Amino acid sequence: MPARSATPRTRLLNTAEIELWPAHLLHARGNADARILARAGFVLRRKRDGRYLAAVLADGLLPLVPRLAREPGLDAALDALDAGVAAHARGNPVNAAALPLHRLHERLLALGVDADDYAARTGLALVAEPEWLAYAGRDRFARPLWLTAGAARAWRAMRHAAAADGVALDAISGYRSHDYQLGIFERKRARGQALEQILTVNAAPGYSEHHGGDALDIGTPGEPPAEESFEVTAAFAWLQAHAGDHGFALSYPRGNRHGIVYEPWHWRFRDG
Numbered sequence: 337m338p339a340r341s342a343t344p345r346t347r348l349l350n351t352a353e354i355e356l357w358p359a360h361l362l363h364a365r366g367n368a369d370a371r372i373l374a375r376a377g378f379v380l381r382r383k384r385d386g387r388y389l390a391a392v393l394a395d396g397l398l399p400l401v402p403r404l405a406r407e408p409g410l411d412a413a414l415d416a417l418d419a420g421v422a423a424h425a426r427g428n429p430v431n432a433a434a435l436p437l438h439r440l441h442e443r444l445l446a447l448g449v450d451a452d453d454y455a456a457r458t459g460l461a462l463v464a465e466p467e468w469l470a471y472a473g474r475d476r477f478a479r480p481l482w483l484t485a486g487a488a489r490a491w492r493a494m495r496h497a498a499a500a501d502g503v504a505l506d507a508i509s510g511y512r513s514h515d516y517q518l519g520i521f522e523r524k525r526a527r528g529q530a531l532e533q534i535l536t537v538n539a540a541p542g543y544s545e546h547h548g549g550d551a552l553d554i555g556t557p558g559e560p561p562a563e564e565s566f567e568v569t570a571a572f573a574w575l576q577a578h579a580g581d582h583g584f585a586l587s588y589p590r591g592n593r594h595g596i597v598y599e600p601w602h603w604r605f606r607d608g
Contacts, residue, residue: 345377346471348482348511349416352438353409355381355513356417359391361471361480372398380413383515392417420468432466432484432549440514440542447521448531449540458594460539463547465513475507476555482511484549486583487605491552494582503574508553508561508601512546536597545587551604552584567600579603 349356359376369388373379376391376398389407391398397414404410440462444451455461472481472488483491491507498505518541524534538544545551555561556571566572579585583606588599 347420348469348471348480349378349413349420350435350465350467350469350513351409351412351416352435353383354389354407354413355383356392356413356420357381357480358471362388372400378417380410382407383513416467432468434464435467437462437464437542438514443514443518444540444542447518447541449535451542454535454540454543458539458543458596460543460594462542463545465511465547466549469511469549472510473507475509476561481507481509482549483552484605484607486607487550487552490582490584490605494579494584497578497582498571498574501574503571504557505571505575506555506557508555509546510552511549512544514541514547517541517544517547536595539594539596545602545604550606551587551602553599553601554603555601562599562601564598564600572600575603583607 345358345360347358356378359373359379362373362379362381364370364373365388372391375393377394378392379400380389380392381387382389388400389410390400390404397404401407441451444454451462466484469482470485470488472483472491475481481491487510495505517538520538521531521534521541524538525531546553553562554571554575555566556569559566559569559571575584575586584603585606586600587602587604588594588596590598592598
């Protein structure tokens with residue numbers, strides 16, 4: 337088995353409960369974290385709350401939480417790490433396969449969303465998460481931006497082309513896990529928003545195009561993120577004229593059949 341330190345440092349390895357992040361892209365949450373991240377190749381990060389679970393060092397796995405062995409999804413995460421190492425050693429990276437739609441229906445019911453009714457009403461399909469994603473730079477907030485390999489290449493090319501025309505594009509967000517989308521709903525409901533109100537702005541967990549790693553929220557410096565005012569910017573005009581040349585299309589125009597509010601900032605890459 338190749339050394340786990342040989343795993344590429346520009347991929348996010350993904351499993352149902354745990355993400356494996358290249359350590360150099362993570363934010364240290366204290367001096368102890370900083371020392372560990374400096375030595376680690378990857379860090380196992382719990383998707384539900386972002387907790388760092390373990391660091392992958394050259395000489396083995398360093399637990400960062402008590403009772404790591406009992407952590408749900410640990411074996412699947414380590415299997416994904418070994419598979420990523422093996423693929424990298426072969427020099428033959430493959431397109432990312434889709435993860436199973438793990439526990440999604442029970443979580444939708446807990447939110448009060450009937451999956452069959454929601455799909456029939458909106459015309460939205462369930463979107464699986466990829467097994468791995470490519471590093472596409474950083475977003476406006478200096479967070480690592482994760483996309484499928486094809487979408488990452490297309491985003492870089494499109495941003496470069498816009499810059500050559502004097503237009504600045506920046507990424508607001510890319511890939512989001514089912515857990516992340518669930519957290520959006522939970523936070524908004526805690527602030528008193530009704531479920532139906534949230535569903536006009538955010539797709540239900542499992543139905544967001546962001547889950548697939550090929551959707552981007554795009555902005556431009558000086559404009560607030562994810563606001564309809566983006567429509568009147570030079571950046572939006574450029575996207576309307578040129579995004580299609582790079583494989584991107586606007587997902588939610590005015591009056592879209594999904595019942596989602598107009599989102600001039602939301603673009604999806606379609607390979608081929």
